Amino acid sequence: MKSIIIYFAFLLSSFAIGSLEAQEEREQKEFNLDSVARVREIKEQKIKIATQEEKDRLKKEIEKINKDLESGWYEKEEAEKKKKEAAKLAAENIRNRIAIIENEVDIAERNREPGTYLELKLSKGKINLGIDKPEKDQRIEEKRTKNDFVIAFGFNNALADGQSINDSDFKLAGSRFFEIGWAWTTRVFENTNWLRIKYGLSFQLNGLKPTDNRYFVQNGDVTRLDEFEYDLDKSKFRMDNLVVPIHFEIGPYANRSTDGHRRFSTEDQIKIGFGGYAGFNIGERQKLKFNDGDDQKIKDKSSFNTNEFVYGLSGYLSFGGTALYAKYDLNPIFSSPNTEIHNFSLGLRLDID
Template structure:
């Protein structure tokens, strides 16, 4: 295995009488650790990145070996074989590379790798012998990719406020779900600034407050009509799906640092990534409608019935708007606001003033 940490002079231990000239030689690549007993540990590396991977080495074992071999007559000692102190289990877990036969699943902050060949011999007893390593990733990759899910509630606003409760197109606050499946890239721009961009599919579900109203496409506009006598409404909703492109500049004050917990058992390896610190961002999105339908569930003569219709329902094909994201450690929240109307011009439902209502979609929730 190629070592992660290159030591030019692995560890030099000097007595208190060592000259300062010897200690500062090559000082630009040197770390000097003052010990309580007036001795010093000097670590010389090629780069700061090499120094960060020192955590892969068993320093305690180095010290034990030095204590065993060092005598009063020895003033200088150098360990030549640094590879002997590499913690192989930890290095393998951090640097595990997926092969052509393995399967990787990434969802939000969890990554699961499965080796089918090793899984054939795996059983639940092997889980008791699992290996677990927790460490922090300080290095920031230029661009990383992940898959996440937006889950929340959606509604629509009429001239900046929610429709009145007695309006036939008033949406039920709880139960009108918004779901988004997103393939997202995160590119480091510099300092705390990142750019999150990607594509995804989302679903609006507008569930009516009064389930006795049926959503229908009329001759000139979308209509919300009372169900025929004898039909006792249980659920009435309009669903629209979109394919979207999103770009959000993010300020991440932890500068991308993450806490990583890696667990391995047989052919299964699970990595959990936990972000650190506070982050927020505001950006935009644009989408194209790829489907829409209505669903009306009701009881008639004691029997449960369901009517489902697919059409465009005068919905705008394009949507665009503003997206805000805010996060703290492992929690990520989002809010979307469409700047255009849900329905085409002069095709919205008739409001109390006898005019076509201008309805804008809004959604908010949590990102997994």
């Protein structure tokens, strides 16, 4: 009887153990199937989120390009080029992010402990590799102010009221001017360049060569032209001024955008400048050269009663960096009670950047 009971108990235990093993195997299969489905779900979720993010980013970039096109930042051809580049970048980003997601999930699944679920933080579908940075506007706009080295030279003369150039007291070919300085040009408006302000500091040398063997003579407050006692090989009067010129400059421009840089180029464009200048007379001198039996040279640095404060009108018409330039002194060369004569110049001006 005892032997029968032991044998029956052994059979019952064997049946119970077999049932438990079968149930465990069935549960493990169900768990594995559930795990596979979960992995697939995680991958699909992350891929969907990543793809949508890139599409949203592309949409915003296209909208920004369209706004820039409307505001004149880009030309139409440049805008289309930017859109194609943005679409290509989005497609490459989607492809790379999908590959990263698949690799990340495969690594996590491969290292998962048996009997545990695969847990991955979606973090809105982003893979943080330690290189994510806030997006910045890569557009770089040309500076509103630039500077140029200025040189001007040409013909110079002076006339009294009612006097014509034909009966001027000074030689037309021999009287010349020279100007050298530094100028800054500032774009008045942010998104257009049709109006600029050009200002700076210039050193002017205005030379006059009297006609008919004459030279300037100072007698108290009076300065006049008088005939020299010997034949003059040279008679030249020069005034040196330090002035601040200011011009308003108008004209067309080319709105260019390359490599994210926006330029308001005035190269190969017609420019018109009008304005004036003001400053100080910082010196004058008269040079005489003659022969009285010996070669003689005289440099006279008297004041000649010239006005210390100088101011006038000026303007230019340029193409590129070369301009036709004119200026006219509103102040008389000599102070009262002398006859009012005004200096004027016509020549070329070069703006060298």
